[in-house]
Amino acid sequence: MTKDARELLEAVREELxxxxxxxxxVPMIERGEAARSVFGTIAAEETHIVRSDxxxxxxxxxxxxxxxxxxxxxxxxxxxxxxxxxxxxLAAAGGMDEGDLKAYEPMxxxxxxxxxxxxxxxxxxxxxxxxxxxxxxxAWGDYCARIAAAAREKxxxxxxxxxxxxxxxxxxxxxxxQAIAAIQAGMDAGRSTERLAFRYGRLFQAYELMFxxxxxxxxxxxx
Numbered sequence: 001m002t003k004d005a006r007e008l009l010e011a012v013r014e015e016l017x018x019x020x021x022x023x024x025x026v027p028m029i030e031r032g033e034a035a036r037s038v039f040g041t042i043a044a045e046e047t048h049i050v051r052s053d054x055x056x057x058x059x060x061x062x063x064x065x066x067x068x069x070x071x072x073x074x075x076x077x078x079x080x081x082x083x084x085x086x087x088x089x090l091a092a093a094g095g096m097d098e099g100d101l102k103a104y105e106p107m108x109x110x111x112x113x114x115x116x117x118x119x120x121x122x123x124x125x126x127x128x129x130x131x132x133x134x135x136x137x138x139a140w141g142d143y144c145a146r147i148a149a150a151a152r153e154k155x156x157x158x159x160x161x162x163x164x165x166x167x168x169x170x171x172x173x174x175x176x177x178q179a180i181a182a183i184q185a186g187m188d189a190g191r192s193t194e195r196l197a198f199r200y201g202r203l204f205q206a207y208e209l210m211f212x213x214x215x216x217x218x219x220x221x222x223x
Contacts, residue, residue: 005127005184008194012135012201020139022209025216026146032154034219039151039161040094041215043087044104045111046164049211050087052114054080056121060129065191068182069126075178076133079167086164093151093161109214113207120200127186128193132200134179136208143212145169 028034054077061073091101120129148165151157159166186192 003187005180005187008187008197009131009135009180009183012131012198013138015198016135016139016201016205019205019209020142023139023143023212025212025219026143028216028219029147029154030150032150036155037094038215038219039155039157040091040096040100041218043091043094043164044096044101045106045211045215047084047087047091047101047104048106048111049114050080050084052111053117054084056114056117059118059121060124060126063121064126066126066182066185066189068178068185069130072130072178072182073126075172075175079172083164083167086167089160090162090164093155093157107214107218109217110211112210113204116203116207124200125186125191125193125196127183127191128197128200130179130183130186131197132204134176135201136204137176139205140208141169141171 025034029038057073057077057080061070061077064070064073088098091097096104144165148162148169151162151165183192
């Protein structure tokens with residue numbers, strides 16, 4: 001049984017690391033093989049995801065017993081609010097305007113992640129949810145950094161269009177320490193289950209990969 005929050009988080013990350021290379025869309029964009037419209041698809045799907053995750057984070061903050069967990073989720077919710085403002089420019093770079101975004105019908109494979117997050121927001125223990133979310137932060141940030149670079153180099157997108165990816169590619173100072181403190185508080189209070197922390201991390205990763213690979217499959221069908 002792991003008793004230290006940092007040790008638990010690193011153990012979950014180690015278990016997830018082999019799966020991080022299963023993202024098929026990011027390499028496709030890096031090679032310039034995806035259609036430019038892929039950025040519109042990502043923006044449209046993320047518009048639904050970010051709005052859903054914003055609500056889930058507020059729900060988690062409301063339910064959390066520990067102050068540190070409430071503050072952590074509240075901070076993430078603020079970030080989702082900022083991220084939402086950066087999506088219209090990304091959508092425009094992919095050929096979608098406001099009307100297109102409103103008319104867009106999201107794909108089930110892309111929306112599995114926020115659906116699971118919303119389910120956890122109703123009943124997941126805060127410390128375990130934080131482990132699952134944060135364990136996947138590194139991969140998500142790496143994907144965003146790689147897409148941002150490729151979007152500029154292969155597709156000629158400007159800073160405004162790429163701002164959504166830049167935002168998530170840049171680590172928030174002190175965020176991980178805040179997460180570890182919140183996890184530790186939950187563990188110390190006996191409100192954390194290691195088995196569930198690993199499960200949440202594994203499923204979050206699987207649903208995120210489903211997001212990327214669902215869009216990759218659409219690109220393959222367009223070829």
